[in-house]
Amino acid sequence: MRPIVVLLTVLSTLIFPGRAEAATTFGPREAGVNAWPYHDGGQLPKKYTGVVDNQGVRMFVHPGITGGRKMNHPVAQAQYGLALVNNYRRTHDSWYLDLAQRQARRLADTHVDARGAWYFPYRFDFPLSSGIGLTMRAPWYSAMAQGQATSLFIRLAKATGSAEWRRAADRAFRSLQLGYAAGVPWATHRDAAGRLWLEEYPGPNPATSARVLNGHIFAIYGVWDYWNVTRSPAAAAIFSEATRTVYTYLLRGFRNPSWASSYSLRGDVPSEKYHNIHVNQLLHLHALSGQPVFAAMAEILHGDFTMARVTATIRFSGGTHVGVAFRSTTDGRVRARRGLTLGRASSAPVDQRRRIGGQPGFWYHVTKGALAGFWVQEFPGRRSTTGPIATFPYLTRRTAVLAKGSHLVYRASGPSVARVSATSEAGIVRLGWVDGRRAVLVSAGSLRGLWLVVTPRTTFRIAEGDDHDEVICGVSCERVAPLG
Known part of the structure; x- marks a missing residue:
């Protein structure tokens, strides 16, 4: 396939995803531990960190929002607990496991029962920025909290074998199976196109909800974690539908070419703060679904803005x-x-x-x-x-296809030309820039350890099992005239 044909194929597939949708599945896949969500946190000291109460449970305090009082914050408690579970998995030190279970027990003790599910309330009003124009009124609920609590409970169940944490995971996951209903807690809904949203900030009704990208994906992580342990068909179905929502809206809703992606669809305000989070999350979805299209989307956003x-x-x-x-x-x-x-x-x-x-x-x-x-x-x-900059790691297999001929590569000593005698493949593990050029770090083959400059003669799979290829620079890079 010649480069111009490749480019047109990619544009038609990514800008109008419905054309390839019928042939694309988004179900969950097993992933190596290094690709698990929340795996990449650092080592925590053996002492309480952040704002905590006298039991070491993570709390939230703000002079305006909480009046200076420490209050429970479900996402903060779940995230702290997940970091502690990771530290326990690496060190087998029970201190981390005990403190992780304190975070989980606080979530369990403060839950609200509704429709057979556990919901984790925020008991303070929270005004949203980023152009959303919505204030969450206490008590309010969030699919991000529901998903991260599910992740914490199911990982504790796996680590301890405890039936208590398995029951808690079942109840938290149940909340992600339930749609909108008036007068009761809810955290998921379908939009006018029938797409499933795991809503970080549910409004008074689905039409007023924020549709926040990062919160939706963090909730997807919880669905994947639950599936990874239980192999629940319901979890597989929710994962598939929720990742399809990302596929549908990422490039034609959240993307802002040559600038930061938007935080949410409501307000549609670019977010420099969250852009790199979006790139990282898309690389995780690539690993958790096995679908290279999410790696392609991450590459496009990475080229838009850092x-x-x-x-x-x-x-x-x-x-x-x-x-x-x-x-x-x-x-x-x-x-x-x-x-x-x-x-x-x-x-x-x-x-x-x-x-x-x-x-x-x-x-x-x-x-x-x-x-x-x-x-x-x-x-x-x-x-x-001279060295690589603004790099991101791939979390699962990603392969570059090199056309026959010469390719620019960078060694530690500087640039050189590598000649490929026939079309060949090379595994790649990182994406970034070297010497002002987009490049990928090759992990196997004759170019192993070299940074390969990406040109229209370097292509990547865009969807599993099909013939669509991607040219990163053809889609998202630009011709820039030098200023001085």
Whole structure:
């Protein structure tokens, strides 16, 4: 398949997903432990961390929202418990298991029974930002809390063999099987197109709900965790429908080309804070469903926007360069410019690499030297880092297909050309930028350990078992003219 044909196939499949939908299944798959949700947390010290009560249970306090009082927060308790279970799994130290069970017991002790399910209430009003225009009125409920509590309960059941935690997981999961009903707690609904939402912020009715992407996916994690232990057909069905919702709306609802993805469909406000979370979640969905289309979506969002705080050095070529001071990194209004002419190559430290609103390409924030305090536009061969930057790991198998011919690769010593004698495949484990170019880290074959620059001659599977390929740069990269 020639590159232009590949590109058109990808665009028709991703922008109009219904065309491939009938042939695509989204059921749960087994995944290695390293791909499990919440696995990538760090080592916790053997002491209480964060805001806790005298039992070590995670609490929430805010001068305006809680009036300065410590109050139960279901998501905070579930997330702390999950981090503790992970630490127990790695260390087999019962201190972590005991504290994890205290978080779970608080959730169990404070639940509300409704329609045979356990719901975990928030007992404080919570005004939403991000353009949603909704205030959650106590008591309110959230599918994110329901899903994360399900994850905690079922992982504790697995770790301890306790029937208590298995019953708690059954009751929490039950809440994700129930749709909207007036006058009772609820956390899931179907939109006008029939798509299933696991709603982080349910409004007074489904029409007023926020449809928040990250909360929906965190709830999906709970469904997968429950399925992973129980092999419940109901969990498999919910997982399939909820991931199909992501497939349906991610690119034509949440994506903002060349900018941060939106936090929710209600309000539709881009969120720099949550964009990288979305990329990471899509890579998890790739692993949990086995569907490469979610890796493709992660790659597209990764190309749209990153906001990385880094400790790095960029290399300047000899010649003229222009630094720009912006009034705002969001709207890209220029406050000042400063020129710099170099007789030979030089370098400078930077602390950020990101998109600037309304400006092409990516930009580095210089911290020392003649352009200190200014932003400079990334451009291969003129201004770029020498090592990989803004990288993300793949969590399950991802394969690049290399066309016959020459390919640009980066070794520790710098760029070189690799020649491929016939079309071949190479396993890849990371995605990022090297020297201002999009690249993937090869994990197997003759190019193992090298960063392979992605061009239209490098393709990837977009859906399991079909002929659709993806060209990352063809879809989401842009041609950028150098500024100075």
